[in-house]
Amino acid sequence: MYRAVLDTCALVPGRQRDFLLQLAAEEAYAPLWGSGILVELDYVLARLDAKRGRQDSAAYRKPLFAQMKRAFPGAEINAPKDRDYEYGLRDPDDGHVAQAALLGKGDAIVTDDTRAGFRTSPTLLDAGIEVVYSHEFAANAVSAHPQAGVESSWTSCRRGTRWPRLPRSSGPSWRGLARDHERVGRRCLATGPHPR
Numbered sequence: 743m744y745r746a747v748l749d750t751c752a753l754v755p756g757r758q759r760d761f762l763l764q765l766a767a768e769e770a771y772a773p774l775w776g777s778g779i780l781v782e783l784d785y786v787l788a789r790l791d792a793k794r795g796r797q798d799s800a801a802y803r804k805p806l807f808a809q810m811k812r813a814f815p816g817a818e819i820n821a822p823k824d825r826d827y828e829y830g831l832r833d834p835d836d837g838h839v840a841q842a843a844l845l846g847k848g849d850a851i852v853t854d855d856t857r858a859g860f861r862t863s864p865t866l867l868d869a870g871i872e873v874v875y876s877h878e879f880a881a882n883a884v885s886a887h888p889q890a891g892v893e894s895s896w897t898s899c900r901r902g903t904r905w906p907r908l909p910r911s912s913g914p915s916w917r918g919l920a921r922d923h924e925r926v927g928r929r930c931l932a933t934g935p936h937p938r
Contacts, residue, residue, distance in 0.1 A: 744771040747819075749853035750782040750874045754790070760898050762852070762880060766814065767897075768890035770883040773814055776842030778823030780807065806929045819846040829866065832859030842869050852879045 753775070766773040775783075784803060791799035811818065819842040827837025836858035843851050843866065850872045851860055860866055860873040874882070884891030888907045 743769070744850070745774055745780045746771050746850045746852050746874075746879065747774045747776070747839060747846060747848045748779070749839050749851060749855060750779050750786055752852040752879075753779070753783050758876060758880075761894055762876070763810070763813070764894035764897050765880065765883050765887070765890055768887070768893045769895075770887040770890040773817050774819055774842060774846040774848050776819045776821030776823075776838050776846075778821050778838030779842065780818065780822050780933070786877070821845060826877060830859070830863045833857050836860070840866055844869060850874050850879065852876055867916055893906055919920045 748759075748762060752762060763773065765771065775858070779911070784807070787803050787806075788799050791802070821837045821838045821841035823835075825838065825841075827841050829837055829840040831837060831840060833855075836855065839851060839853070839858070839861060840860065842848070848871055852874050853860060854876050862931070866873070884894075
């Protein structure tokens with residue numbers, strides 16, 4: 743199975759995290775993250791919650807991390823943020839992400855970080871680890887596993903707590919939107935990739 747390290751910026755915002763993790767739950771790929779990535783995620787979420795005035799930030803984050811650990815027991819790689827790693831990155835503070843990919847035998851690093859220098863790291867290039875933007879990774883995973891994409895969209899919508907709800911009185915249902923999404927996905931697969 744394809745193994746991808748999800749960098750902190752792939753795990754924030756929450757909707758993106760939910761969709762990427764649901765794709766993994768649908769077995770479109772195997773997620774990985776380093777212990778340093780979880781530390782970063784914790785303080786990024788705490789900072790965002792403080793900015794939004796959320797009082798129960800720690801009470802929200804603790805179950806999130808427990809759920810991630812429970813759902814993907816082998817995903818965490820021991821790659822602390824507070825160590826020095828020599829991987830030829832432009833931003834040496836991101837060495838823990840490369841370490842997680844190398845130790846976890848990852849196929850890719852999913853990140854939107856263009857400053858770190860993952861794409862030019864000789865170590866990552868030699869290991870054949872590709873670096874993919876979050877939106878490209880999601881599109882590729884859905885293209886390779888269309889049913890997982892539909893199920894992930896449907897499940898994410900059903901959660902309802904953080905996804906928009908449609909009014910009951912009018913308009914299409916989420917189930918109808920999921921069916922439409924599945925039809926569009928099949929049509930896209932039949933016609934091939936869109937030209938850029």
